[in-house]
Amino acid sequence: MPNTTNILVCGIGGQGVMTATEILSEAAIAEGHDVKKTEVAGMSQRGGVVTSHLRFGAKVLSPQIAPGTADVLLGFEAAEALRWAHYLKPGAMALVNDARLVPPVVELGLFKYPDDPIGEMKSRGVRTVSFDAATIARDLGDLRLGNTVMLGAIADQLPFSAEVLLDCIVKRFARKGEKVVEANRKAFAAGRAAAAKASVPA
Amino acid sequence: MAAVMPAPAASRLLMSGNEAVARAVWESGTRVAAGYPGTPATEMLEQLSTYPDLYTEWSVNEKVSLEVAIGASMMGSRAFSAMKHVGLNVASDALMTFTLTGAEGGLVIAVADDVGMSSSQNEQDSRFWGRFAHVPVLEPADSQEAYDMTRYAYELSEEYQVPVILRLTSRICHVKGLVTVGERVEHMPKGFSKNAERWVMVPGHAKRRIPLMLQREQELKRLSDKTPLNVLEPGTDRRVAFVTSGPAYMHVREAFPDAPVLKLGLSYPWPMEKVSQLAEMADTLVVVEEVEPLLETELKAAGFAAHGKDFLPRIGELAPEVVKPAVERLLRKEAAPAPEQAAALPPLFPRPPTLCASCPHMGVYYTLSQLKNLTISGDIGCYTLGAGHPWNSLDSTICMGASMGIALGMDKGRGETDKNKRILAVIGDSTFMHMGMQGLLDITWNRGNVTILLLDNGTVGMTGGQNTPANGRDIHGQGAPRIDFRKLIEALGVKPERIHEVDPYQLPVLFKTVRDETKIDDVSVIITNRPCVLIEEFKPFKPYVVQEDKCTGCGNCVEVGCPAIHVTRRDRVVKPSGKEVDLAFTRIDSVACTGCGLCVQPCAPEAIVHFAPAGQVINIQPA
Ligand code: SF4
Ligand code: SF4
Numbered sequence: 001m002p003n004t005t006n007i008l009v010c011g012i013g014g015q016g017v018m019t020a021t022e023i024l025s026e027a028a029i030a031e032g033h034d035v036k037k038t039e040v041a042g043m044s045q046r047g048g049v050v051t052s053h054l055r056f057g058a059k060v061l062s063p064q065i066a067p068g069t070a071d072v073l074l075g076f077e078a079a080e081a082l083r084w085a086h087y088l089k090p091g092a093m094a095l096v097n098d099a100r101l102v103p104p105v106v107e108l109g110l111f112k113y114p115d116d117p118i119g120e121m122k123s124r125g126v127r128t129v130s131f132d133a134a135t136i137a138r139d140l141g142d143l144r145l146g147n148t149v150m151l152g153a154i155a156d157q158l159p160f161s162a163e164v165l166l167d168c169i170v171k172r173f174a175r176k177g178e179k180v181v182e183a184n185r186k187a188f189a190a191g192r193a194a195a196a197k198a199s200v201p202a
Numbered sequence: 203m204a205a206v207m208p209a210p211a212a213s214r215l216l217m218s219g220n221e222a223v224a225r226a227v228w229e230s231g232t233r234v235a236a237g238y239p240g241t242p243a244t245e246m247l248e249q250l251s252t253y254p255d256l257y258t259e260w261s262v263n264e265k266v267s268l269e270v271a272i273g274a275s276m277m278g279s280r281a282f283s284a285m286k287h288v289g290l291n292v293a294s295d296a297l298m299t300f301t302l303t304g305a306e307g308g309l310v311i312a313v314a315d316d317v318g319m320s321s322s323q324n325e326q327d328s329r330f331w332g333r334f335a336h337v338p339v340l341e342p343a344d345s346q347e348a349y350d351m352t353r354y355a356y357e358l359s360e361e362y363q364v365p366v367i368l369r370l371t372s373r374i375c376h377v378k379g380l381v382t383v384g385e386r387v388e389h390m391p392k393g394f395s396k397n398a399e400r401w402v403m404v405p406g407h408a409k410r411r412i413p414l415m416l417q418r419e420q421e422l423k424r425l426s427d428k429t430p431l432n433v434l435e436p437g438t439d440r441r442v443a444f445v446t447s448g449p450a451y452m453h454v455r456e457a458f459p460d461a462p463v464l465k466l467g468l469s470y471p472w473p474m475e476k477v478s479q480l481a482e483m484a485d486t487l488v489v490v491e492e493v494e495p496l497l498e499t500e501l502k503a504a505g506f507a508a509h510g511k512d513f514l515p516r517i518g519e520l521a522p523e524v525v526k527p528a529v530e531r532l533l534r535k536e537a538a539p540a541p542e543q544a545a546a547l548p549p550l551f552p553r554p555p556t557l558c559a560s561c562p563h564m565g566v567y568y569t570l571s572q573l574k575n576l577t578i579s580g581d582i583g584c585y586t587l588g589a590g591h592p593w594n595s596l597d598s599t600i601c602m603g604a605s606m607g608i609a610l611g612m613d614k615g616r617g618e619t620d621k622n623k624r625i626l627a628v629i630g631d632s633t634f635m636h637m638g639m640q641g642l643l644d645i646t647w648n649r650g651n652v653t654i655l656l657l658d659n660g661t662v663g664m665t666g667g668q669n670t671p672a673n674g675r676d677i678h679g680q681g682a683p684r685i686d687f688r689k690l691i692e693a694l695g696v697k698p699e700r701i702h703e704v705d706p707y708q709l710p711v712l713f714k715t716v717r718d719e720t721k722i723d724d725v726s727v728i729i730t731n732r733p734c735v736l737i738e739e740f741k742p743f744k745p746y747v748v749q750e751d752k753c754t755g756c757g758n759c760v761e762v763g764c765p766a767i768h769v770t771r772r773d774r775v776v777k778p779s780g781k782e783v784d785l786a787f788t789r790i791d792s793v794a795c796t797g798c799g800l801c802v803q804p805c806a807p808e809a810i811v812h813f814a815p816a817g818q819v820i821n822i823q824p825a
Contacts, residue, residue, distance in 0.1 A: 012553060013555070022216075022378075025216055025378065029216060029380070034379075035216060035378070035379065035380060036344070036377055036379045037216070037377065037378040037379075038373065038376060038377040038378070046556055046557070046558065046587065047553070047555060047556050047558075047765055048553055048554060048555035048556075049553045060379075061452040061453075061455050061456040062449075062452045062453050062455075062456045062521065063344075063373065063377040063379070063449075063452070064373075064521050064522075066522060066523040079550060079551070080553075082550065083550050102768060103551070103553045103554075103765070104556050104591065104592070104763055104764075104765050105551065105552060105553075105591050106551055107760055107767065107768055107769045107786075108591055108592050108760060109769075109784075109786070110591060111551035111552065112551060113551060143793070
């Protein structure tokens with residue numbers, strides 16, 4: 001479908017992948033798009049792999065993004081971003097939190113976690129922008145802000161202005177008080193800045 | 203969940219299929235809704251419980267849930283029952299008779315097929331129940347249709363006095379799309395009208411109902427050809443014509459935007475006249491249906507040269523990128539160029555779901571993994587994850603409640619080689635009440651020699667922590683009578699001295715109890731009594747840390763299987779005896795650790811302690 005924007009958000013159960021996609025879809029709705037959103041997860045509450053597909057445009061049919069057609073990949077975990085990188089269109093961008101979350105099967109020595117998932121993505125020709133969302137969030141005073149940091153990172157890759165997305169975040173946190181809203185504004189700006197800085201070729 | 207004000211009529215909301223169904227059920231004036239949690243169906247009842255003006259319940263199983271709905275329908279009330287695909291197997295006994303009596307108040311059965319099996323023991327196609335029970339099947343393709351068709355299902359149910367199956371799939375239940383909602387219209391129950399010939403299905407009465415049921419099916423066939431739910435979209439690309447339904451329609455439309463398509467909304471009975479019209483439009487007729495070639499077989503039997511599962515996959519979900527190249531191949535055109543992709547990636551480690559940090563089942567499986575000579579019959583729920591690493595502690599899992607009967611069969615059917623094996627059955631509290639009780643009764647009655655571990659965590663853990671009769675709360679979280687397992691189990695025939703309650707965080711006690719009870723030739727039940735970490739009864743303790751200077755790399759804590767434990771370094775050393783051993787030095791993620799103390803117990807050098815200022819070691823066991 002032409003004119004459909006495909007955003008793939010990936011991570012593991014409990015990281016807030018679903019919530020982030022929910023907020024992105026609210027922004028797309030505010031822009032007047034038809035929206036479909038689906039998760040592809042098995043027993044997501046138990047630390048399994050989670051991907052969330054968001055498609056928007058004039059009219060969306062299938063809810064699933066086909067491999068090789070995603071416009072942006074938002075990765076909440078380094079190896080998960082690598083796992084799903086083939087969903088990106090050639091030349092499209094991956095925004096990745098370079099945190100490594102290692103599952104028990106790896107700790108038991110049954111499987112190997114890649115030494116450098118981000119490097120592997122880059123060597124495979126994926127335009128990868130990585131940053132440490134957890135540290136940014138912790139520095140702002142709350143690990144839970146990581147989600148908003150990730151949204152800040154994707155803000156400049158959307159077919160609408162970053163302010164539309166920020167508005168949706170603010171709305172969501174409004175009833176929690178001005179302090180929380182302010183913290184989220186900061187997290188959003190920090191994520192946006194981190195992605196911008198990381199995407200400048202060294 | 204407490205009732206909240208539903209969004210006003212005409213709102214445009216981003217809703218999952220499950221949420222859309224719930225909204226429509228409420229708007230239809232439904233008075234009674236019942237279900238049993240199960241992926242991907244769970245959220246329908248969960249959502250409905252937040253609406254005002256209707257009764258909702260979690261039932262102990264799907265059969266009871268359907269029976270509750272049937273009772274309400276008999277009184278003339280609109281009723282709803284929701285379940286996952288395997289749930290309808292359980293409820294089918296009630297369905298196959300209810301199709302004879304028929305509905306009075308509109309009755310809709312929403313059944314959600316876990317196509318692709320994200321968390322189920324099998325993949326099955328619920329459309330077959332429509333043909334089997336001679337009842338209509340509606341198949342929405344997105345959230346808006348899920349909403350519209352649910353509302354229509356009530357009209358259909360009352361007009362034809364028939365229960366209606368709303369067949370959903372994971373890709374409907376969990377996809378969010380925009381839905382324009384309406385308002386609730388009250389439907390006052392007409393009241394029960396006594397009519398033994400209709401409601402009492404003794405053979406004499408039932409025989410008279412069968413012709414009526416078949417006549418009803420004929421009428422529904424005519425409806426199927428007339429209804430705008432079965433829509434013929436002519437299209438301009440006349441190379442191939444498609445018959446399809448549900449989410450498969452979206453995939454066909456996306457892959458072949460201009461082809462003629464017959465989209466089935468009322469997918470049983472089939473609109474054969476419309477199929478004939480469609481067949482005229484192209485040389486090739488393709489049925490695109492998820493899972494089984496149900497309609498394809500039917501069309502072939504009716505003389506149509508239909509294609510389908512001869513080139514489309516029969517397992518798992520369809521998608522545009524599956525349908526398109528397959529159909530192109532069928533047309534013997536050049537295969538569609540695959541979308542350009544980044545070079546194929548190396549295989550990555552799997553990330554299977556695992557027990558939560560501090561899950562009370564962890565200690566049980568750790569214990570079982572340390573014991574020898576066991577054959578363990580498992581069941582459905584979070585504790586099925588005990589079959590995975592590092593515990594590998596289940597030898598069978600078939601269906602909900604089956605652990606009991608299977609254990610008895612293992613006991614009675616064992617040959618010489620298994621003579622000295624101990625047979626264990628592991629079951630959760632909710633599963634025990636769902637279907638396990640009958641199996642236990644069979645074990646005691648037939649003098650089985652089975653040790654049963656009843657893992658009571660006070661909830662349905664796997665589906666997200668719904669309430670059960672074992673935690674004394676109903677679907678709204680309101681106080682309700684609480685089941686006493688000890689008494690119940692005693693009533694089912696287990697001797698009081700063979701019933702034990704243990705704290706699954708106390709490994710030595712657990713170990714000893716399991717070992718002692720398996721040695722006794724009788725039925726024993728060991729109840730574990732710690733709550734699931736997802737429910738309010740669960741209170742985290744102080745997190746632990748590994749003292750790096752004391753850690754000898756024994757790796758015992760890793761064998762507990764807690765996702766909060768990480769290996770920082772591996773080493774291989776040669777012992778004075780000449781034996782080579784692998785060492786794993788660990789660290790505990792203090793954010794994830796909830797301080798259950800399980801990993802502390804097998805730690806050989808006592809290197810795991812509560813986080814404390816330097817020099818001060820506190821080692822508190824949770825109460
Ligand atoms: S949800 Fe509850 S029962 Fe399931 S793994 Fe987590 S703690 Fe255990
Ligand atoms: S105490 Fe050990 S087993 Fe329990 S949650 Fe913490 S790390 Fe996991």
